[in-house]
Amino acid sequence: MLHLHHLENSRSFRIVWLLEELQVDYQLTCYKRTKAYLAPDSLKKVHPLGHAPILEVNDRALVESGFIIEYLLRHYDKEQLFKPSGDNEAAWEAYTFWMHFCEASIMPPLVMRLVFTKVVARSPMLVKPISKNIQKQVESSMIEDSINSVLTMMEQQLKDNHWFAGSEFSAADIQMYFAVIAAKSRTGLNDGKYTNVLNWLKRCQERDAFKRAEEKGGRIQF
Numbered sequence: 001m002l003h004l005h006h007l008e009n010s011r012s013f014r015i016v017w018l019l020e021e022l023q024v025d026y027q028l029t030c031y032k033r034t035k036a037y038l039a040p041d042s043l044k045k046v047h048p049l050g051h052a053p054i055l056e057v058n059d060r061a062l063v064e065s066g067f068i069i070e071y072l073l074r075h076y077d078k079e080q081l082f083k084p085s086g087d088n089e090a091a092w093e094a095y096t097f098w099m100h101f102c103e104a105s106i107m108p109p110l111v112m113r114l115v116f117t118k119v120v121a122r123s124p125m126l127v128k129p130i131s132k133n134i135q136k137q138v139e140s141s142m143i144e145d146s147i148n149s150v151l152t153m154m155e156q157q158l159k160d161n162h163w164f165a166g167s168e169f170s171a172a173d174i175q176m177y178f179a180v181i182a183a184k185s186r187t188g189l190n191d192g193k194y195t196n197v198l199n200w201l202k203r204c205q206e207r208d209a210f211k212r213a214e215e216k217g218g219r220i221q222f
Contacts, residue, residue: 002026003056005046007039008218011065012053014174016217018069020209021174022076028216037118066099069171082171095165098157098172101150106179109146113139113186114222147187151194154180158196162203169207177204178220185222 004019004026006012019026031040031052044050047061055062055071062068073083084091116135123131154176157164164172180201183189189198204210 003029005029005031005043005052005054005056006217007031007043007052008033009220009222010039010052011178013213013217013220014065014178015053015055015068015072017174017177017210017213018072018082018171020212020216021082021207022072023209024072024076030217066103066175069099069175073171082169082174084165084168084170088166091166091168091170094157094161095170095172098164099175102175102179106147106150106154106183109143109150110179110182110186113143113147114182116143117186147183151183151189151197155194155196158200163200173200173204177201181220182222185220 002019002024004012004015006016006028008030016028031043034040039050039052041050043052043054046056047054047063049063051063053063053065053068055068057071062071073080077083084095086092116138120128120131120135154164161167163169164176180197184198184201191198
């Protein structure tokens with residue numbers, strides 16, 4: 001039996017979704033964030049890092065969403081429905097690229113934006129004007145251009161492709177979903193500028209497995 005430890009509003013939603021796509025039996029334990037928007041200490045009892053997702057397989061606790069995705073595909077996606085085979089070089093390259101692109105290129109500036117937003121929100125009243133000014137400078141000099149660049153690249157990829165790896169849905173779409181919904185929630189996505197990304201988002205949310213994942217793991221809300 002697979003046992004997934006899932007934290008609300010986190011990357012671990014990816015694993016709930018993938019498990020529903022694979023239609024395998026698993027146990028799900030959901031955790032609420034603390035008032036400080038952190039994972040509860042109880043997760044450290046499952047794995048020392050205390051991060052989600054954590055997938056317990058027999059006597060092992062697996063962490064890191066990208067690794068868990070690859071593990072599940074290796075052992076449960078026998079028909080290779082969610083990962084292109086090496087025979088389709090273009091699809092394999094696109095799949096592998098976007099799997100890594102998500103955490104390497106788009107999540108860092110989004111996390112930075114979230115951190116500075118939280119810093120401003122928690123600053124004492126006397127310090128808040130200073131923290132807001134710092135946030136504004138970092139946003140304009142480091143964050144905004146970076147996010148716009150990656151979103152433009154994503155828009156171009158989806159211009160001629162139904163999904164990130166090509167014509168077929170794959171785990172790369174599951175990996176990318178969290179980043180896209182985070183960008184949409186925190187920055188807003190211009191309907192005219194990012195039409196392809198928003199249409200892709202709708203296609204993801206229309207999948208039956210996605211709907212089941214939301215019912216079990218909760219909707220991502222920032």
